[in-house]
Amino acid sequence: MKDFKDIRKAFSMHVDLDDFIPATDEEKAYMVQMRPSSTFFRDGVKRLLKNKVATVSLIIIIIITLSSLLIPLFWPYGFGEQLGIQPGKPVDSSYGNLKPFEYGKTEQERIAAGEKVFPHIFGTDERGRDYFIRVVYGTRISLAVGFFASIIVLIIGMTIGSVAGYCGGAVDLVIMRIVDIIYSLPDMLMVILLASVLKKTLGSALEGTALEKIGTNIISLFIVFGVLYWVSMSRLIRGQILSLREQEYVLASRAAGAKGSWIIRKHLLPNSISVVIISTALQIPNAIFTESFLSFLGLGVNAPMPSLGSLASDALNGLSSYPYRMIIPAVVISLIVLSLNLFGDGLRDAFDPKLRN
Amino acid sequence: MSEHIEKNNDILVDVRHLKQYFNINVGWLMTKPLKAVDDVSFSIRRGETLGLVGESGCGKTTVGRSILHLYQPTAGEVIFNGRPIRNKADIRELRKKATMVFQDPYSSLNPRMTVSDIIGEPLDVHKAYKSKAERMERILELMDQVGLNSEHASRYAHEFSGGQRQRIGIARALALKPEFIVCDEPVSALDVSIQAQVINMFVELQEKMDLTYLFIAHDILVVRHISDRIAVMYLGKMVELADAGEIYDQPLHPYTRSLMSAVPQPDPIVAKANKRIVLSGDIPSPLNAPSGCPFRTRCPNAAPCCAESMPEFKEVKPGHFVACHRVNEL
Numbered sequence: 269m270k271d272f273k274d275i276r277k278a279f280s281m282h283v284d285l286d287d288f289i290p291a292t293d294e295e296k297a298y299m300v301q302m303r304p305s306s307t308f309f310r311d312g313v314k315r316l317l318k319n320k321v322a323t324v325s326l327i328i329i330i331i332i333t334l335s336s337l338l339i340p341l342f343w344p345y346g347f348g349e350q351l352g353i354q355p356g357k358p359v360d361s362s363y364g365n366l367k368p369f370e371y372g373k374t375e376q377e378r379i380a381a382g383e384k385v386f387p388h389i390f391g392t393d394e395r396g397r398d399y400f401i402r403v404v405y406g407t408r409i410s411l412a413v414g415f416f417a418s419i420i421v422l423i424i425g426m427t428i429g430s431v432a433g434y435c436g437g438a439v440d441l442v443i444m445r446i447v448d449i450i451y452s453l454p455d456m457l458m459v460i461l462l463a464s465v466l467k468k469t470l471g472s473a474l475e476g477t478a479l480e481k482i483g484t485n486i487i488s489l490f491i492v493f494g495v496l497y498w499v500s501m502s503r504l505i506r507g508q509i510l511s512l513r514e515q516e517y518v519l520a521s522r523a524a525g526a527k528g529s530w531i532i533r534k535h536l537l538p539n540s541i542s543v544v545i546i547s548t549a550l551q552i553p554n555a556i557f558t559e560s561f562l563s564f565l566g567l568g569v570n571a572p573m574p575s576l577g578s579l580a581s582d583a584l585n586g587l588s589s590y591p592y593r594m595i596i597p598a599v600v601i602s603l604i605v606l607s608l609n610l611f612g613d614g615l616r617d618a619f620d621p622k623l624r625n
Numbered sequence: 626m627s628e629h630i631e632k633n634n635d636i637l638v639d640v641r642h643l644k645q646y647f648n649i650n651v652g653w654l655m656t657k658p659l660k661a662v663d664d665v666s667f668s669i670r671r672g673e674t675l676g677l678v679g680e681s682g683c684g685k686t687t688v689g690r691s692i693l694h695l696y697q698p699t700a701g702e703v704i705f706n707g708r709p710i711r712n713k714a715d716i717r718e719l720r721k722k723a724t725m726v727f728q729d730p731y732s733s734l735n736p737r738m739t740v741s742d743i744i745g746e747p748l749d750v751h752k753a754y755k756s757k758a759e760r761m762e763r764i765l766e767l768m769d770q771v772g773l774n775s776e777h778a779s780r781y782a783h784e785f786s787g788g789q790r791q792r793i794g795i796a797r798a799l800a801l802k803p804e805f806i807v808c809d810e811p812v813s814a815l816d817v818s819i820q821a822q823v824i825n826m827f828v829e830l831q832e833k834m835d836l837t838y839l840f841i842a843h844d845i846l847v848v849r850h851i852s853d854r855i856a857v858m859y860l861g862k863m864v865e866l867a868d869a870g871e872i873y874d875q876p877l878h879p880y881t882r883s884l885m886s887a888v889p890q891p892d893p894i895v896a897k898a899n900k901r902i903v904l905s906g907d908i909p910s911p912l913n914a915p916s917g918c919p920f921r922t923r924c925p926n927a928a929p930c931c932a933e934s935m936p937e938f939k940e941v942k943p944g945h946f947v948a949c950h951r952v953n954e955l
């Protein structure tokens with residue numbers, strides 16, 4: 269027996285066979301353990317946070333959004349408040365066109381009397397309105413318009429796209445030809461035409477309704493987005509549904525007896541949701557840009573309300589004396605659009621690398 | 626053939642003159658029927674495994690899916706448990722008794738669902754439980770039956786290997802306690818070492834639950850191991866059907882013979898005696914199949930009569946069906 273063991277040792281060279289004892293059950297369990305469970309969503313968030321550009325963009329978006337929501341709460345001036353006009357007093361023209369950190373006449377008197385007066389960080393415009401708060405409100409309007417317009421685009425695009433993708437056949441054919449037609453229209457021209465026509469026709473129709481407050485221009489803006497920009501969203505979602513419909517798990521679900529609504533809810537929507545979120549996120553800067561562009565042309569939000577585009581447009585008059593009034597809203601627009609786009613790209617890379625092309 | 630069936634009460638699935646055509650676009654607004662399955666008749670006995678073999682694209686999957694009415698058959702009839710499947714109510718009943726295991730363990734499991742939701746889907750669809758606890762209990766029981774660790778119930782499918790995924794798919798198929806399962810190449814995407822495990826599991830499950838299988842494969846070796854009878858398809862038609870042993874030892878159709886001659890022989894003496902029959906040419910497209918016998922373009926025995934008419938699928942020996950004009954001559 270001993271001899272045999274020696275021989276065995278000799279044959280096995282440096283490997284001691286006694287080391288190769290069978291694994292205990294505990295060790296086996298350890299070997300087959302799987303990596304910690306991780307959901308698709310958690311993986312995606314991890315990847316997103318690793319992307320520095322996207323993270324910084326997200327932080328910028330959060331800061332801009334929060335400040336546009338919170339600053340008006342404590343800012344002592346309103347966006348429509350003409351500081352030179354006090355009830356019962358003649359118009360004080362010293363408030364018009366103040367440079368940054370300058371004060372109007374009555375304010376200077378109050379400062380001289382030892383009172384503290386909140387500074388006009390960006391000065392005032394030609395009507396004596398605090399420019400900083402106008403920029404803040406303009407940002408708020410632009411963000412809101414961008415967000416809600418994208419939601420409208422999402423709802424219309426998703427409904428039409430999933431109907432086309434799920435029904436297929438003649439329904440799909442008709443819808444996709446309509447999409448092609450809308451797609452081939454020169455969109456900026458259509459936007460301008462629609463916006464100016466709607467501005468006229470909507471004005472009288474809305475009188476006295478709750479919608480009047482929002483302003484005909486914003487509503488026509490939403491209609492323009494709704495009519496024109498759903499096409500790319502619906503194309504995307506149709507493609508997604510078409511490819512998902514062919515997956516075997518959908519067939520398995522049908523083999524189990526599932527109906528159409530079940531399949532859409534349990535299989536098609538959850539698997540296209542990341543695409544939907546990503547393209548909505550990428551739609552927002554698009555909408556903000558279009559809104560600014562329309563406001564710049566005078567087709568945007570109604571008069572006392574500022575938007576970043578209309579602020580820039582107003583600044584055109586005094587461009588040589590007050591260039592910063594043009595630069596500030598332009599910089600804010602660029603910052604919002606750029607960081608939303610970069611964040612959307614990051615979102616896409618993190619959640620759906622296939623979409624990149 | 627149909628007389629033979631009616632006498633036999635043990636038939637679970639009876640397929641009669643099943644046709645499944647797909648309309649394929651050829652050019653602008655023009656379609657042409659692709660005859661994926663063309664007039665196929667056979668029956669499956671209760672408790673048996675019928676193997677279905679044939680080259681890729683010959684219509685095996687389509688046969689399986691048409692039987693389950695996942696495609697609406699173009700023509701023909703499927704009789705399940707003595708009742709023809711005609712309307713929606715019949716199909717709904719069929720869904721509870723007959724299911725499918727899919728070929729691709731990746732695309733057949735929804736990546737956004739947990740294992741318990743995947744396995745529980747048929748239960749959810751049919752509301753086959755009274756409480757959440759009962760549902761979970763049944764899911765864990767199913768996972769146990771297919772050899773999955775029940776601790777993994779809340780995991781996502783992408784965390785599993787191919788073999789484990791296929792087990793999840795099998796558990797899903799078993800959820801409603803079916804009588805009949807179409808197994809569509811359930812092992813061809815798996816490693817050889819795992820194939821054996823999964824096939825053995827199919828055999829065990831069949832014994833435990835009195836299951837009837839239509840077992841599809843393109844590899845005749847896989848099918849021989851598990852099947853009682855084997856059917857061979859070529860270009861949408863069934864060319865031969867017989868007991869597994871008989872079709873292995875005495876194939877009658879020239880196509881089956883060529884398939885058998887390609888099977889590696891363990892016995893060198895037999896291997897030498899069996900000359901390998903190598904088919905010439907490619908399998909024709911089902912869009913323009915040859916006239917008469919579909920196999921005639923590649924058949925070593927083809928004669929002028931073969932181009933004229935489609936040979937009848939007839940019983941040449943008890944239980945041995947062949948579709949060949951010249952079966953008695955050679």
Ligand SMILES: Nc1ncnc2c1ncn2[C@@H]1O[C@H](COP(=O)(O)OP(=O)(O)OP(=O)(O)O)[C@@H](O)[C@H]1O
Nearest residue numbers: 647659661680681682683684685686687688843911
């Ligand atoms: N839904 C469909 N629409 C159109 N043609 C189809 C459809 N499904 C299958 N076909 C065609 O029908 C024929 C048979 O296909 P089927 O999938 O049944 O073959 P198969 O024998 O299962 O092949 P494989 O071994 O590759 O799975 C093929 O030519 C295929 O292109």
Ligand code: SF4
Nearest residue numbers: 918921924931949950
């Ligand atoms: S019918 Fe003719 S062509 Fe067809 S398999 Fe028989 S011999 Fe060959």
Ligand SMILES: [Mg+2]
Nearest residue numbers: 685686728809
């Ligand atoms: Mg197949």
